Amino acid sequence: MPQIAFLECSRCHHHLPADTPQTLCPLCAGSLYVRYDMDALRRSAQREDPAARAVASSTSLGMWRYASVLPDVTPVTLGEGWTPMLQSKRYPGLFIKEEGANPTGTFKARGLSLAVTMAKHYGLKHLAVPSAGNAAGALAAYAAAADIAAHIYMPQDVPFANYLEGVVYGADVHMVDGLISDCARLVGEQIKSQREANTPAEETWFDISTLKEPFRVEGKKTMGYELVEQLQWTYPDAVFYPTGGGVGLIGMWKAFEEMEAIGWIAPGSKRPKMYALQASGCAPVARAFDEGKPASEFFQNAATFAAGLRVPKPYGDSIILDIVRASGGKALAVDDETILASILDYAKNEGIFLSPEGAAATAAYDQLLATGELTPTDRVVLFNTGAGLKYTDMTAEAMHLRRPGSLPKSLPVGGIITPQ
Template sequence: MPKIAFLECSRCQHRESADVPRTVCPVCAGTFYVRYDLSEFKGTAVRDSLPQTDSMWRYSPVLPDALPVTLAEGWTPIMASRRNPNVLLKEEGANPTGTFKARGMSLCMTMMKHYGVQKVAVPSAGNAGGACAAYAAAAGIEAHVFMPQDVPLANQVECIAYGAHMTLVDGLISDCAKIVASRKEEEGWFDVSTLKEPFRVEGKKTMGYELVEQLGWEYPDAVFYPTGGGVGLIGMWKAFLEMEELGWVSGKRPKMIACQAAGCEPVTKAYREGKDASEMFQNAHTLASGLRVPKPYGDYIILDVVRESGGTVISQTDNEIFASIQDWGRNEGILLSPEGAAATAAYDRLIENGFLKKTDRVVIFNTGTGNKYTDVLNVMQRAHHAV
C-alpha cells in the first residue's frame, strides 16, 4: 500500500501533509485530493497481480497505507440488461448497508481510526448516515448523524441499530450541515461531511477501478451516475486519471453523465446556464432523497468533469423516475433505487434525443437497493397514479 505523498487542493493546488486529519483547504476552502507516490505500482504486471479479495481493498496499491475498517464492501456485480447487452448496470445495492456509501465510509473510518479520532458527525440525505453509523461502530468511533426527518425509514432504523446518535431535522441536508458546522467545535466532532474530508472520495474512486477491471481493463463509452453530492462521479474521474498514470488503462475516457431530479437540479441548472458552480436550489423537493442536495459542495468539480469528458447533466421528474423503476422491475427483475432510476431514465432520454446510440457501451449505476425505499416507493406509486 502506498504512503500518502500529500493532500492537494482541487481548486488552488495548495498542498498540505496528511500527517494529521484535515478538512478543507485553508487557503480557498476547496476539497483536498489524496496524492500518492505511485511509481512502484506502474505497469500491467502490478495490475494483473492485484490482491484476490472480493472487496474494494483489492485496490490497496492505490489506497492509503492503513489497517482497513471493512465490512467486505465493493466488488459489486455488473450486469448486462436483458434488452440491450450494451447497457450494463453496476449494482451498488450489493454493498454493506445496501448502497455505494459503504465504500466512502469504510475508507473514511479507516483513516479516522488511524488518526485516533474519537467522535465524528455527518449531515446526510439518508444513506451516508446509515453507512457512517455502521462503519463508526466497526471502528469503535462515536457517530452523530443529522438527517432530514422524511428520510427513508430504513436509514433511521440503521442509525438506531448501529448505536449512532441520530437527530432528525425539519429541513434539508443543507440545514443538517449548518447544525454540524455550528456544534462541531464545542462537541469535539470531526466533520466527515461530503467532500469536507479527503477520504470518502478515495473509497468511492474504487468504483472506477472496478468497472474498468470488470470490462477487461477497457473504458465504456459513457457512465451514468446519480448525482446529489457527486462524490462517486468525482472519485471515478480521479480513478481514471490514476489508472492512466499507472498504465493500467488507455483509450478515450467515458462521457460522464450526471443525473439529477427535476425537483432538485442545481448542477443541471448551472450546466445549462454555462456556469462554473451552482446556486442554492430553492424549494428542493424530490422523493429520490439521495438527490435532494440543493447545493453540492463539489459542484465546481462535477461541472469540470462533465465538460472535460464530453458528457452532460440531465434531470428527471419523480414520475419519470417511478416509471423507470417499474420498467426495470417488470422487464429486468431488478428493483432500482429512486436515484438509480434517475440514471436509467436519463439513458432512455439520451437515446431518444440522439446524444447516445444503442450501440454505445454504457455503465449505469444503481447506487442502492430499492429494498431500502419501500416506504418511499409506496408514496411514489400513489403520486404516480394520482396524476
C-alpha cells in the same frame, strides 16, 4: 499499499501533510485529494490478478482488491465493493453497476469504509456527518465496526430505513426538519461551539462530510477502478451517475487519471463521457450546466422522492461541472413521475429493482436513446447507487401502495387477497 505523499487542494493545489487529520484547504477551503508518489505507484501497483488474492484471504476482498492504490492502513471493512455489473437484457451496451449489494445497501459504504479506516488510524473518537440519509447509515455501520462514536444529522423525512439503521447501529441520531444543507449547518455549529468551549480534542467531533475531508472521495474512486476492470481494463463510452453530492463521479475521474498515470489503461484511450443525473425537483447541477455556469446556485424548495438527490447545492459542484464538460457528457434532470415509471420498467423487464436515484439515471438513458444521442450498443455503465428495497416506504408511497395486511383479521385462513 502505498504511502500517501501529500494531500493536494483541488482548487489552489496547495500541499498538506497527511500525518494528522485534515479537513479543507486552509488557504481557499477547497476539497483535498490524496496524492501518492506516482513513480513508486507505477512500480508497486498490482493490476494483475488481485482476484486470486481474494481467494487466498478468509474474506472476499471487495474494494480492497485495490489496496495497492489506497492508503497503507488496516481496513475497517464490512465487505464493501466488487459489486455486480449486470448487462441489460434489452440494450446490449448497457451495464448496470449494482451498488445496492454494498453493506448498508448503497455506494456510500465505499467512501465511509475508507474514511472511517483513516479516522481510526488517526485515533479520532467522534465523527459527525450531515446526510441525505444513506451516508448517515453507512457512517453508523462503519463507526460501530471501528468502536468510534457516530453523530448523524439527516432530514426527518428520509426513508425510514435510514432512521432505523442509525438507531440500530447505536449512533447518536438527529432528525432535522430541513434538508442536508440545514444538517450541515447544524454539524458546523456544533463543532464550532465545542471548539469555543475548549472541548478536549478527543471529545470534539470531526466533520466527515463528503469533500470536507479527503478520504470519502478516495474510497469512492474504487468504483472507477472496478468498472474499468469489469470491462477488461477498457473505458466504456459513457458513465451515467445519479448526482446528489456527486462525489462518486469526482472519485471515478480521479481513478481514471491514476490508472492512466500508472499504465493500467492503454495510452490514448478515450475517457467516458460523464453524465450527471438529477431529479427535476432538485437539479442544481443540471441547471448550472444548462446555463453554462461554472458553479450551481442553491436550489430552492428541493423536493423529490429520490431522497439521495435532495442536495440543493453540492459542495463539489464546480468540480462536477468541470468533469462533465471536459468529458463531453451532460447534466440532466428527470421528474419523479418518469423516475417511478423507470423503476417499474426495469423491475418488470430486467428483474432489477432500482433506487429512485438509479432510476433517474435509467430514465435519462432511455430519453437519450429516444433522441438518438445514444444507441443501444454504445457501452454505458450506469450506477444504481442504492438497493431499491431500502426505499420501500418512499417507493410504495409514490405508487400509492398500502400493506394488504390491514385487511380484516376475521378473514378465514386461506382467504386470498390480490392487490387491485
